[in-house]
Amino acid sequence: MMKIDEKLALQKTATKVRMGVIEGVFNAKSGHPGGSLSSADILTYLYFKQMNIDPENPKAANRDRLVLSKGHAAPVLYSVLANRGYFDVEMLKTLRHVDSILQGHPDMKKIPGVDMSSGSLGQGISAAVGMALSAKHFGDDYKVYTILGDGEIEEGQVWEAAMFASHKKLNNLTVIVDNNNLQIDGSIDEVNSPYPIDEKFKAFGFEVAVINGNDLDEIDAAMQKVGTYEKPYAIIANTVKGKGVSFMENQVGWHGSAPNEEQYKAAMAELESALAAL
Amino acid sequence: MxxxxxxxxxxxxxxxxxxxxxxxxxxxxxxxxxxxxxxxxxxxxxxxxxxxxxxxxxxxxxxxxxxxxxxxxxxxxxxxxxxxxxxxxxxxxxxxxxxxxxxxxxxxxxxxxxxxxxxxxxxxxxxxxxxxxxxxxxxxxxxxxxxxxxxxxxxxxxxxxxxxxxxxxxxVIFDEDYKFEIGKGVELRDGSDVTVIATGLMVAEALEAYELLKAEGISARIINMPTIKPIDKDIIVKAAKETGAIVTAEEHTVIGGLYGAVSEVVVAEAPAIVVPVAVNDVYGHSGPAPVLLDEFGLRAKDIVAAAKAAIAKK
Structure with missing residues (x-):
């Protein structure tokens, strides 16, 4: 278990990260707040506690890598990177602007701290597998993380990647599925159910943990196991889409739309008071 | 031979x-x-x-x-x-x-x-x-x-x-001294009536076509174009200006490959007739490769015919 002050610090950071998501999407007048908010706790934990990284040296050869396979959650990745010190938090307000480095989907060529360009679903996990294979082959000991959407795993390529990762025993790879249960056209079990997700990854030869992905203690417990298995590791993170902004929670309409001024103020006020209460 | x-x-x-x-x-x-x-x-x-x-x-x-x-x-x-x-x-x-x-x-x-x-x-x-x-x-x-x-x-x-x-x-056309450079075409034979720009296995056919054309009194320049992108603009423009007619030869659909790449340069830089030898927007089918190359018009004789057609349109 994490110490209380450590958990509190992460909770505060995750709340600031959520504020950065709202700030970015509001100023962009477009983007994907729902799946960004659902994965905010996981990404905060990874970049503030788990990963071996250095914002001063974003290209360090032996750094841990993260591929945001669900690239449309770019606002939360950018907010985490900015809050971690890769670039100015103020820059989040330029999300998706024509002269900004903060592209609609992650761009490794433009944005410090982004390890792989992503956005076309299903491809990021394969790239993460390639990174893990490279580490094994060349004798490097860094770890690779990738975050997938639950809708994303409807892509066949995800399972090609899972099969290969297991076959090659890539135990330096951790796959996290942000299981918020909503995709653009509805709930994932209505559109094209990928359930049971845990059983599928087990069948593909993964060690599997199922956690509450919005609970930092459960995230912490699951992450303690990284690197301890012979097999690749899948964490199925049950989350709430839109988590932290009450009117966005579990609402599929907030998958890919931006708040208006009134909604923006309400969301920021709610997050401000949540931060103050911590 | x-x-x-x-x-x-x-x-x-x-x-x-x-x-x-x-x-x-x-x-x-x-x-x-x-x-x-x-x-x-x-x-x-x-x-x-x-x-x-x-x-x-x-x-x-x-x-x-x-x-x-x-x-x-x-x-x-x-x-x-x-x-x-x-x-x-x-x-x-x-x-x-x-x-x-x-x-x-x-x-x-x-x-x-x-x-x-x-x-x-x-x-x-x-x-x-x-x-x-x-x-x-x-x-x-x-x-x-x-x-x-x-x-x-x-x-x-x-x-x-x-x-x-x-x-x-x-x-095998080139000896060990052959120098390859990305983005560079290579003039294999000089000529003044028409230029044949070939790529891949069509280069050998183009060299054969050179001899056939020569026998008929037609002077053909033969260019090997290994790099389709970035295409060697200079060698294309020079050929267009100096010979006024170009044949492209590729084992590829006529749409968007070498014919497209060469034509894009020609229309913008040095307008000239460009006649393609290529797969004519159709699917192939089973058969021995040499028979298919004959059937789909990817032979030296097809380059000769295209060269004559190009010259006639000058």
């Missing part, structure tokens, strides 16, 4: 990988259950620990290659042209092309000379597909020497490279 040495460029690819493998150990080779056919199997035999078989999952293989390259390592991935450029087009575009990662895509069994496997495997669209990706280098070597030289050049290139190799044994 009976003693002309013939080698399929897929063999050159496999042998070239072994040569590079002997010189450097900083790269991985990926295949998708076709190592025996693409000839990465030759490399696998020499360096089994440096060859990874991704199984029948080309989209995953291409994105894995991108991930390896993103860690700063070199990687070659290989499958048939149909699956590298066709099935995995979007992975090539988004995972490799967009981040401009230095992945070498060795695509074999291109064109109708695949032969008996028939239309599903005869990829005549790959040059067009790959050429549309920003920053992609596209190379179609003519023979064994050029294929190995192109592979070597790709290792020294900072960006993605698509190299097209064939299944059919083709004449």
């Amino acid at each position: 009976a003693d002309i040495k013939k080698i399929a460029t897929r063999d050159s690819f496999g042998n070239g990988l072994v040569e590079l493998g002997n010189e450097r150990d900083d790269f991985i080779v990926l295949d998708a259950d076709l190592a025996a056919a693409t000839k990465t199997g030759i490399f696998k035999k020499a360096f089994p620990e440096r060859h990874y078989d991704c199984g029948i999952a080309e989209q995953n293989m291409v994105s894995i290659a991108a991930g390896i390259a993103a860690t700063g390592k070199r990687v070659v991935c290989s499958t048939f042209a149909m699956f590298a450029a066709g099935r995995a087009y979007e992975q090539v575009r988004n995972s490799i092309g967009y981040p401009h990662l230095p992945v070498i895509i060795g695509a074999t069994h291109a064109g109708i000379s695949v032969g008996e496997d028939g239309a599903t495997h005869q990829c005549c669209e790959d040059l067009a597909l790959m050429r549309t990706i920003p920053g992609m280098t596209v190379i179609n070597p003519a023979d064994d020497t050029e294929a190995k030289a192109a592979l070597r050049a790709a290792f020294d290139h900072d960006g993605p490279v698509y190299i097209r190799f064939g299944r059919l044994a083709v004449p």
Whole structure:
């Protein structure tokens, strides 16, 4: 278990990260707040506690890598990177602007701290597998993380990647599925159910943990196991889409739309008071 | 002529990988259950620990290659042209092309000379597909020497490279002194009436056409164009201005490949007649490769006819 002050610090950071998501999407007048908010706790934990990284040296050869396979959650990745010190938090307000480095989907060529360009679903996990294979082959000991959407795993390529990762025993790879249960056209079990997700990854030869992905203690417990298995590791993170902004929670309409001024103020006020209460 | 040495460029690819493998150990080779056919199997035999078989999952293989390259390592991935450029087009575009990662895509069994496997495997669209990706280098070597030289050049290139190799044994045209440079066409014969710009296995046919045209009193310039992108504008403009008529020759659909690339330069820089020798917007079918090359009009005699047509329109 994490110490209380450590958990509190992460909770505060995750709340600031959520504020950065709202700030970015509001100023962009477009983007994907729902799946960004659902994965905010996981990404905060990874970049503030788990990963071996250095914002001063974003290209360090032996750094841990993260591929945001669900690239449309770019606002939360950018907010985490900015809050971690890769670039100015103020820059989040330029999300998706024509002269900004903060592209609609992650761009490794433009944005410090982004390890792989992503956005076309299903491809990021394969790239993460390639990174893990490279580490094994060349004798490097860094770890690779990738975050997938639950809708994303409807892509066949995800399972090609899972099969290969297991076959090659890539135990330096951790796959996290942000299981918020909503995709653009509805709930994932209505559109094209990928359930049971845990059983599928087990069948593909993964060690599997199922956690509450919005609970930092459960995230912490699951992450303690990284690197301890012979097999690749899948964490199925049950989350709430839109988590932290009450009117966005579990609402599929907030998958890919931006708040208006009134909604923006309400969301920021709610997050401000949540931060103050911590 | 009976003693002309013939080698399929897929063999050159496999042998070239072994040569590079002997010189450097900083790269991985990926295949998708076709190592025996693409000839990465030759490399696998020499360096089994440096060859990874991704199984029948080309989209995953291409994105894995991108991930390896993103860690700063070199990687070659290989499958048939149909699956590298066709099935995995979007992975090539988004995972490799967009981040401009230095992945070498060795695509074999291109064109109708695949032969008996028939239309599903005869990829005549790959040059067009790959050429549309920003920053992609596209190379179609003519023979064994050029294929190995192109592979070597790709290792020294900072960006993605698509190299097209064939299944059919083709004449070795160039000797060991041949200098290959990405983006450069090579004038093989000088001439003044018409220019034949050929790529891949059509280069040997173009050299034969030169002799046939010469016998009829027609002076043809023959240019080998191994790099489809970036295309050598200077050599095209010079040919257009000096000969006023061009024939392009490629084992590829007439849409968007060499004919397209040359025409784009000609219409913008030096208008001239350009007549294509190519696969005429149709699927292939099963049969021996030489028979198919005859049937689909990809022979020296077809270049001769096109040259005459081009000259007549001057």
